[in-house]
Amino acid sequence: MRVLLAGATGYIGQAVLRELVSAGHEVIALVRPGRALSITVSDDALEDQSDTVTVVEAAITPNEDWTAPLPKTDVVISCLASRSGAPSDARLVEYEANRQLLTYAERGGVQHFVLLSAICVQTPRLAFQREKLRFEALLEASPVPATIVRATAFFRSLVGQFERVRAGKPFLLFSSGNLTACKPISDRDLARFIVARAAESPQGTLILPIGGPGPALTPQDQGRLLCETLGQPFRSTSLPPEMFDWIRWLISPLGLFSRRMRDRMEFLRIAKFYATESMLCWDAEAKRYNAETTPEFGSDTLQDFYAKLASGETLPPERGEHSLF
Ligand SMILES: NC(=O)c1ccc[n+]([C@@H]2O[C@H](COP(=O)([O-])OP(=O)(O)OC[C@H]3O[C@@H](n4cnc5c(N)ncnc54)[C@H](OP(=O)(O)O)[C@@H]3O)[C@@H](O)[C@H]2O)c1
Numbered sequence: 001m002r003v004l005l006a007g008a009t010g011y012i013g014q015a016v017l018r019e020l021v022s023a024g025h026e027v028i029a030l031v032r033p034g035r036a037l038s039i040t041v042s043d044d045a046l047e048d049q050s051d052t053v054t055v056v057e058a059a060i061t062p063n064e065d066w067t068a069p070l071p072k073t074d075v076v077i078s079c080l081a082s083r084s085g086a087p088s089d090a091r092l093v094e095y096e097a098n099r100q101l102l103t104y105a106e107r108g109g110v111q112h113f114v115l116l117s118a119i120c121v122q123t124p125r126l127a128f129q130r131e132k133l134r135f136e137a138l139l140e141a142s143p144v145p146a147t148i149v150r151a152t153a154f155f156r157s158l159v160g161q162f163e164r165v166r167a168g169k170p171f172l173l174f175s176s177g178n179l180t181a182c183k184p185i186s187d188r189d190l191a192r193f194i195v196a197r198a199a200e201s202p203q204g205t206l207i208l209p210i211g212g213p214g215p216a217l218t219p220q221d222q223g224r225l226l227c228e229t230l231g232q233p234f235r236s237t238s239l240p241p242e243m244f245d246w247i248r249w250l251i252s253p254l255g256l257f258s259r260r261m262r263d264r265m266e267f268l269r270i271a272k273f274y275a276t277e278s279m280l281c282w283d284a285e286a287k288r289y290n291a292e293t294t295p296e297f298g299s300d301t302l303q304d305f306y307a308k309l310a311s312g313e314t315l316p317p318e319r320g321e322h323s324l325f
Contacts, residue, residue, distance in 0.1 A: 001199065002026040004070065004110075006060070006101055007079030009035055011156055011317060012116055015191035016079055017053070023195055026052045028073060033057045060097040067104045075198050076105045077114045085270050086263040087127035094131035102135075105144045113146040114198045115139060116190075119209050119294075121150065122282040126270055140205045147197050151190055152211040152279040152294065153182040155305050156317040158222055162309055163316075165226050170235040174275040177220030177236060181291060182279035183211025184222075186305065187317075189298025209281050212298050216280060216291035222302065229306040244272035 003020055007013035008029035017037075020027050031037055037055050058066035078101055082093040098115065105113050117136060121129045139146045165171055174180075193210055217225070220236070227234040248268040254261040278289035308314035 001074040002028070002071070003075045003077055003198065004028045004030060004073040004101075004104075005077050005079070006030045006097070007081065007116070009037060010079050010081060011154065012151075012187055012190055012194075013079035015187035016077060016116075016194050019188070019191040019195040020077075021052060023199075024052070025195075027054070028070060029053055029055045030060070030070075031055060031057055033059055060100050062096075062100065066100075067108075070104070070108075072108055073110060075112045075114065076101055076110050077116075077194060077198055079116045079194075081116075082128055082131075084263065085126070085128045085267060087266055088259075090128035090131040094128055095135045098135045099138060102138060102142055102144065106142060110144055112198060112201060113139060113142070113144045114194060115146065115148045116194065117148050117150045119150045119152050119211075119279050119281070120273070120277065122209075123277060126273055127266055128270075136207075142205075145202045146205040147200075147202055148205065148207045149190075149194055149197065150207060150209045151185060152209075153184050154190070155184055155186050155300075155302060156319065158182075158184055158302060159305070159309065159316055160319060161223070162226065162306070165223075165232065166230055166310075168232070170237040171223035171226065173219050173223060173236045173238050174241040175238060177223060177238070178218045179241070179276055180274075180278040181216040181218045181221075181289070183214050183216050183291070183294055183296060184302045185210065185212030185298060186300035189300050193297045209295060210297050211280070211294050212296065213301060214291070214294075214296050216278075216294070217302065225303050226306050229303065229310050241272055241275035244268045244275065248272075 003025050005017055005027055008017045009031050017027060017029060029037055056069050060066055078098055080093050080097050082090040102113060117132050121132050124130050124133055136148055161171055189212055223236055224234050248265050251261055251264060255265050280289040280291050281294045283290045309316060
């Protein structure tokens with residue numbers, strides 16, 4: 001199949017690109033002007049097929065006909081995401097850019113639109129979650145068959161303390177470290193899931209929450225795994241998740257005058273959300289997250305990933321603009 005892949009320069013987008021190429025699909029990778037596609041086609045099997053990727057540089061904006069250079073495609077996969085999570089950027093990327101991709105799909109008779117979303121939109125409290133949901137609603141109303149992949153936490157989001165623990169510092173936890181849990185998924189497993197789904201032909205719109213192989217891990221479990229992998233005793237320091245609220249209240253007067261400060265305040269809301277909410281399926285009736293009902297996929301485990309980082313076999317993934325630790 002011929003696939004238009006948006007967000008091909010991102011963490012999951014790169015993995016999806018590798019997976020599409022290795023599965024023999026033709027890919028049109030849509031990247032921002034001047035943005036090099038940093039795909040490392042390191043394995044030989046991929047090198048042979050890398051000529052099946054066409055890179056199209058275009059800004060997905062309503063002001064220009066960015067679709068002009070695009071050939072007809074069977075499937076659109078969007079791995080677009082706001083890199084900052086700031087409200088205006090979230091609106092521009094999570095909603096506006098995706099909306100334009102959908103218009104392209106509707107006009108071009110695309111057979112399937114696959115959206116990488118996040119499981120956290122089930123309990124929306126943040127600007128980027130609301131923008132994601134606005135776009136998910138558009139997808140559901142569109143005649144284009146669609147799959148919305150609501151993923152749990154990526155490995156990348158769970159390696160921020162690797163260096164500090166290796167340096168002998170304690171693992172930082174919020175409260176007891178058991179407030180939240182997730183079923184971490186690797187970029188490779190998630191990409192495999194997305195590409196397998198993309199090749200199917202759904203009726204209407206499917207919403208698929210997805211995690212990696214269980215069991216669900218709390219931050220305390222993750223800290224213990226990391227220490228065990230590094231051959232160190234588990235030591236932790238507990239922080240109150242309310243600290244994000246305190247800092248937000250402190251800087252809130254500045255938010256009246258400065259957009260930068262308002263963006264900071266949103267980042268603090270995001271940090272508080274992830275310190276206190278699980279990345280698992282939400283049971284609205286029982287009002288709790290449920291590990292049992294959170295589907296699992298793949299075989300890569302966080303423990304193996306930590307071991308590969310420790311041995312140097314894998315380099316720590318590049319982290320986002322606003323990584324906490
Ligand atoms: N982190 C987690 O644990 C987690 C868990 C579940 C779900 N998710 C969701 O997974 C999705 C993808 O995450 P990711 O980590 O792969 O994201 P990422 O690495 O930040 O990549 C974002 C992609 O979107 C592109 N993009 C950003 N702003 C753009 C714009 N204005 N115009 C065009 N392209 C733009 C980026 O292009 P450039 O390279 O040019 O910036 C990049 O290709 C997000 O929706 C996120 O919410 C994340």
